[in-house]
Amino acid sequence: MKSGVLKLPAFSLRLKLTLGYALVFILASVLGAVLIYLVASTQLTRSLDTTLEETAAVALGNIGREDGALRFAADLNVRSELALELLNGQGQVTAQVGEKEDLKLGLPQAGFQTVQDWRVYSVPLEGGGWLRVLRPTDLLSGLLETLARVLVGAALLMIVLSCLGGYLLADRALKPIDQVALAAASIARRGAYRERVPVAPGGDELTRLSTTVNAMLDRLEGTIEHEKSFTRMAAHELRTPLTTLAGRVELLLDRPRDVAAYRAGLVQLQERIGALRALSEGLLSLARTDAPPLLERVELAGTALGVAEDLRPEFRAAGKILYLDVEESWVQAEPEGVRQAAVNLLQNALKYGGPQVTVRVRPGELSVADGGPGPRQEDWPRLLHPLERGPGVQGISGSGLGLAVVAALARRWQAELRPEWSERGFTVTLHFPEGTG
Ligand SMILES: Nc1ncnc2c1ncn2[C@@H]1O[C@H](COP(=O)(O)OP(=O)(O)OP(=O)(O)O)[C@@H](O)[C@H]1O
């Protein structure tokens, strides 16, 4: 595993978030500015046009004909910035009020026009001719120009502020993630699996992230501690018989002996080695129960028959009878594991049970009834732990691993190990969950 995780890419996500926030703000401010400009320009032009229309309406009431030519009434008063013109049917100016520049206007058209910084409103007159009202647009364009400048300035300021705000927001959002990542990296670097990352307050996604990381560390700690204690226990358990074995060999070799004495010594050693092998095999079986289970369909009756056949000679040698009472029964488990569990339970029945032992298989269950008194009820939970043995079994070979292996296997299959004490004797049942076959 690489341990160089401590150096975090300081800006990548921050920069992306900042740019994302800023882009949204920039688009919003540019769009806002353009909208304000358009609305203002339409409104101002409309108010200018209204003035032109109103002036035209007043002027229309003050038009007369003099020598066949159109004229304004003498008392017609117009605002200084406006100019009024009367035109004949050919488009020639016949009367004029107010000042105006020389504009290239061409033939009049009804309605509004903008010509060289002037807004022009032309109204056709009854009986021919035109009334034209004109007003310079410089005031309007001046206003719009100022507005545009203000808006561009405001938009630029908004862009700067939004970049800054975006960065601050991104920084605030990412800081707790940095803290979790740094803490996790430091834990990984030092192998300090007992430490935890700080839990972000607020009950949000970040809290979930930190609690999930911590839950993962909890699981890891559990697994590591379990492995450690298993290794310690195995080493401890193997040391004692190995020391005894070494002592016996030394004793045997300390002086010359006759063949019979050597033979007796070797037989003793063989027994010890057998016990040692049983212990190491038990430890190995227990260690294997840590691997993830690979479940498949297993038929219990067939497995029980096979195990019974294998153990029959041992039962016969001990003068005990092994009965079988089986029905076909399919469960989800592991074939080798089921075999091992049946062997362990039958060996216990052989060692601690009465003279008649029955293996029974029913749908979803395998039980061993040994006709003996069984262990003490209060001892049962303890006996399911590795290396635990009941009182008064010193004379019987065993290392206290058989039931621990069965219990661990049952957990892998979500099966239950149920003991039962009755007047007919002790029975242990391996009960598989419903409908798993
Ligand atoms: N059928 C039984 N009747 C009475 N006592 C039992 C029975 N099965 C188990 N026990 C008690 O539980 C203890 C633990 O059993 P377990 O099978 O784990 O270990 P063991 O038989 O002592 O050794 P191993 O199985 O490793 O050879 C036994 O030492 C015994 O005291």
Ligand SMILES: [Mg+2]
């Ligand atoms: Mg046993």
